[in-house]
Amino acid sequence: MNQTVFAPWDDPDEKPLIQFRNVTKRFGDFTAIDDLTLDIYAQEFFALLGPSGCGKTTMMRMLAGFETPTEGNILLSGQDIAPIPPNKRAVNMMFQSYALFPHLSVRDNIAFGLRRESKDKAKIDERVEEMLRLTRLTKFAGRKPHQISGGQRQRVALARSLAKAPKLLLLDEPLGALDRKLREETQFELMDIQEKTGTTFVIVTHDQEEAMTVASRVAVMDEGKLIQVATPDVIYEAPNSVYVADFIGDVNIVEGRASQTGDKVDVAWAEGQPPIHATTQKRFDRDAQCYFAIRPEKVHISKERDDSRPNVLQGKVIDIAYLGNISTYHVRLADGTMMKAQSANTRRLANRGITWEDEVWLSFTDTAGVMLAR
Amino acid sequence: MRRFALIAVPYLWLLALFLVPFLIVLKISLSDITLSIPPYSPKLDLSAGWAGFVEFIRALDFENYVFLTQDDLYWKAYLSSLWIAFVSTLITLAVGYPIAYGMARAAPEWRPTLLMLVILPFWTSFLIRVYAWMGILANEGLLNQTLLALGIIDSPLQILNTTAAVQIGIVYTYLPFMILPIYATLEKMDESLLEAAEDLGCSRLSAFWLVTFPLSRGGIIAGCFLVFIPAIGEFVIPSLLGGSDTLMIGKVLWEEFFSNRDWPVASAVAIILLAILIIPIVLFQRNEQKEREAGT
Numbered sequence: 001m002n003q004t005v006f007a008p009w010d011d012p013d014e015k016p017l018i019q020f021r022n023v024t025k026r027f028g029d030f031t032a033i034d035d036l037t038l039d040i041y042a043q044e045f046f047a048l049l050g051p052s053g054c055g056k057t058t059m060m061r062m063l064a065g066f067e068t069p070t071e072g073n074i075l076l077s078g079q080d081i082a083p084i085p086p087n088k089r090a091v092n093m094m095f096q097s098y099a100l101f102p103h104l105s106v107r108d109n110i111a112f113g114l115r116r117e118s119k120d121k122a123k124i125d126e127r128v129e130e131m132l133r134l135t136r137l138t139k140f141a142g143r144k145p146h147q148i149s150g151g152q153r154q155r156v157a158l159a160r161s162l163a164k165a166p167k168l169l170l171l172d173e174p175l176g177a178l179d180r181k182l183r184e185e186t187q188f189e190l191m192d193i194q195e196k197t198g199t200t201f202v203i204v205t206h207d208q209e210e211a212m213t214v215a216s217r218v219a220v221m222d223e224g225k226l227i228q229v230a231t232p233d234v235i236y237e238a239p240n241s242v243y244v245a246d247f248i249g250d251v252n253i254v255e256g257r258a259s260q261t262g263d264k265v266d267v268a269w270a271e272g273q274p275p276i277h278a279t280t281q282k283r284f285d286r287d288a289q290c291y292f293a294i295r296p297e298k299v300h301i302s303k304e305r306d307d308s309r310p311n312v313l314q315g316k317v318i319d320i321a322y323l324g325n326i327s328t329y330h331v332r333l334a335d336g337t338m339m340k341a342q343s344a345n346t347r348r349l350a351n352r353g354i355t356w357e358d359e360v361w362l363s364f365t366d367t368a369g370v371m372l373a374r
Numbered sequence: 375m376r377r378f379a380l381i382a383v384p385y386l387w388l389l390a391l392f393l394v395p396f397l398i399v400l401k402i403s404l405s406d407i408t409l410s411i412p413p414y415s416p417k418l419d420l421s422a423g424w425a426g427f428v429e430f431i432r433a434l435d436f437e438n439y440v441f442l443t444q445d446d447l448y449w450k451a452y453l454s455s456l457w458i459a460f461v462s463t464l465i466t467l468a469v470g471y472p473i474a475y476g477m478a479r480a481a482p483e484w485r486p487t488l489l490m491l492v493i494l495p496f497w498t499s500f501l502i503r504v505y506a507w508m509g510i511l512a513n514e515g516l517l518n519q520t521l522l523a524l525g526i527i528d529s530p531l532q533i534l535n536t537t538a539a540v541q542i543g544i545v546y547t548y549l550p551f552m553i554l555p556i557y558a559t560l561e562k563m564d565e566s567l568l569e570a571a572e573d574l575g576c577s578r579l580s581a582f583w584l585v586t587f588p589l590s591r592g593g594i595i596a597g598c599f600l601v602f603i604p605a606i607g608e609f610v611i612p613s614l615l616g617g618s619d620t621l622m623i624g625k626v627l628w629e630e631f632f633s634n635r636d637w638p639v640a641s642a643v644a645i646i647l648l649a650i651l652i653i654p655i656v657l658f659q660r661n662e663q664k665e666r667e668a669g670t
Contacts, residue, residue, distance in 0.1 A: 064569075064573060065573075066569055085572075086569070086572045086573050087572050087573070087574075087575045087576055087577060088575075091573075092573055092574065093569075093570070093573045095566045095569070095570055096566075097564060097566050099564060099566040099567050099569065099570035101567060101570075101571075101585060101589075102589065103588045103589055103591075112571070112574050112584075113574030113575050116574060116575035116576055116580070117575055160574070161573075161574075164574070164575070
C-alpha cells in the first residue's frame with residue numbers, strides 16, 4: 001500500500017491554517033515574543049516546547065484571544081484574528097488547571113459551550129453523548145468535577161474543549177498534573193482523538209518527551225524566539241544548535257577546531273587526543289570554533305579496543321546510572337573530559353561486564369554525531 | 375476518657391451559657407407577674423421538698439403566650455421585624471456584592487488594605503456610629519442641608535424616625551457581615567474559569583451569571599443569614615433611628631421588660647423570637663455544612 005506521509009509543511013501549495021507574521025508581544029519592558037514568524041497547518045499536532053518563561057504560553061494565549069500582539073498579526077485561515085474576541089473565535093482551549101466549572105456536572109461542563117451557540121436540545125444532547133463516548137466518560141456524566149479522578153478531569157476538559165468542534169484546539173500543559181504512567185497512556189489517547197476528530201492541535205509543554213511523543217512538528221523556543229521548527233526525529237537527530245541538542249534528550253558536546261575536506265571534518269578538541277572524525281553537509285572554515293554533539297546511545301562502550309569504528313577513545317568508568325532497560329556510563333577520558341555512553345541491558349544484572357573503575361574503550365562512527373556551528 | 379473530657383468542654387460551655395439561661399427565661403415566661411423582687415411568681419423553693427416542687431410546676435401556665443395572640447401589637451411587631459430585616463438584607467446584598475466583587479478583582483497587593491477598610495468601622499463603638507446617623511439623617515442634618523444647598527429639594531425630607539432610617543442603619547451596620555463571606559468565596563475562585571467560559575462562547579456578562587454568581591452562592595447565603603438573623607431582633611437601631619412609628623420586636627421586648635416591668639410577657643416574647651430565628655439558623659448551618667463538603 002502506498003501511504004502518503006503527512007507533511008504539509010513541505011508542500012509549497014498548501015495553505016497554512018495559522019500564520020504568525022512578525023509577531024512581537026511586550027509586557028511593559030519585557031519582550032515575551034520577539035518578531036516571530038511561524039506557519040501551522042491544518043490537522044497538525046504542533047508542539048511548542050521550551051523552558052518556563054520562553055513565551056510559549058503567551059503564544060497560546062494570543063491564539064485564544066486573551067492577549068493581543070503588540071506588533072505583527074496572526075492569521076487564522078487567512079483572516080486576521082486580532083479584532084475577534086475570544087468568545088467569537090473558532091478556537092478552543094484546554095487549560096492547564098482544566099478550569100472545570102465546579103458547580104456543574106461532567107455532562108453540563110461538556111454541554112456548556114454548545115448551549116451558548118444553539119438552542120436545539122436534542123442536537124446538544126447527541127453531541128455531548130458523542131463526546132462522553134469518545135473520552136470514555138459516559139459512566140461519570142452525572143458526577144461533579146470534585147468527585148472524579150485527575151485523569152478523568154483531564155478527559156472532561158478535553159471533551160469540553162472539543163465539543164464545539166473547533167478549527168484549532170489549544171492545549172496548555174495538558175498532562176502536567178498527571179503521574180507518569182497515566183501521562184503516557186493519555187498521550188496516546190490524545191493522539192488517537194486528534195486523529196479521529198481531525199482537529200488541529202497546538203500543545204504547549206516543557207516536557208520534551210511529551211512533545212516528541214505526540215507532535216507532528218515541534219517548535220523549540222527560547223526567550224521569545226523560535227530556535228528550531230521540525231519533526232521530532234529531525235529535532236533529535238539533526239538539531240541546528242547546541243541549545244536544541246542540549247534541551248532535547250541527553251547529549252555529549254565536545255568543543256573544538258574544525259578542519260574540513262569535502263564532507264569530512266576532523267575536530268581537534270584536546271591535547272594528546274586523536275581528532276574526532278565526523279561527516280557534515282555544512283561548511284566550516286579552517287580552525288573555526290565548532291561543536292560536535294553525539295547522543296550517548298550512539299557511543300559504543302566495551303572493555304576491548306574496537307577498531308571497527310573510526311573514532312576510538314579510552315577512559316575510566318566513574319559512574320553508572322542504571323535505569324532498568326538501559327544503563328548510562330559516565331566515562332572520564334584521559335584529558336579529564338566526561339563522556340556518557342549508553343547501552344541496553346540485554347543481559348541480567350549479574351552478568352553485566354562493565355563496572356565502576358573499569359578501563360573501557362568508547363567508539364563511534366563518523367556519522368553518529370552532529371557538527372554544530374553554535 | 376480523654377476524648378470524653380475534650381468533648382465535654384464545649385458542651386459544658388453551651389450548657390452554662392446557653393441552655394441554663396434559656397431554661398430560666400422559659401420558666402419566667404410561664405410564670406405570673408407580681409409586685410415583688412424579682413417581679414414574678416412562683417419561685418422555686420427547694421426547702422419545701424417534693425410537695426413544694428409539684429406545687430411550683432402546677433403554678434406554671436401558658437397565660438402569657440395566650441396574651442401575645444390576643445393583642446395584635448405583638449404579631450404585628452414580629453411581622454414588621456421580619457419584613458424590615460428581609461428588605462434590609464436584600465439592600466445589603468445589593469450594596470455588598472459589588473463591593474466584595476471589586477475587592478476580589480483588585481490587585482492582590484491592595485486586598486489587605488481594602489479588607490482593613492471594611493473592618494475599620496468596628497474600631498468605633500456601634501452606639502456612637504448609630505448616633506452619628508441621627509446627625510446625618512435629621513431634618514437639620516447633614517444630608518438634608520446638603521440637598522437643600524444644592525437645590526435638589528425645597529423642604530427637608532423626613533427620614534429620621536421612619537422605617538427607611540432603620541433600614542439605612544441596618545444596612546450600614548451589617549454591611550461587613552455581607553461583604554466578608556462573599557469576598558471569601560470570590561477571592562478563592564480560579565480566574566481561569568472565567569477565561570474558560572469566554573473561550574466557550576460566553577460574553578463577560580453571561581460568564582458572570584453562569585459562573586461567578588453560582589460559585590459565590592455559598593457566600594451570598596452565608597452573608598444574608600449573618601445580616602437577617604441579628605437584624606430581626608435588632609433593638610438599638612430602631613430605638614435610635616426609628617422613632618415611635620417603627621414597630622420592631624426588639625424594641626417591644628425592651629419596653630415590656632424595662633418600662634412595664636412585665637418580665638413574664640417579655641420572656642414569652644423572647645422565647646417566640648427564638649423559635650422564629652431557629653428556622654433560618656438551622657438553614658444557615660445546613661448551608662455552611664454543604665459548603666464545607668463541596669470544598670473538600
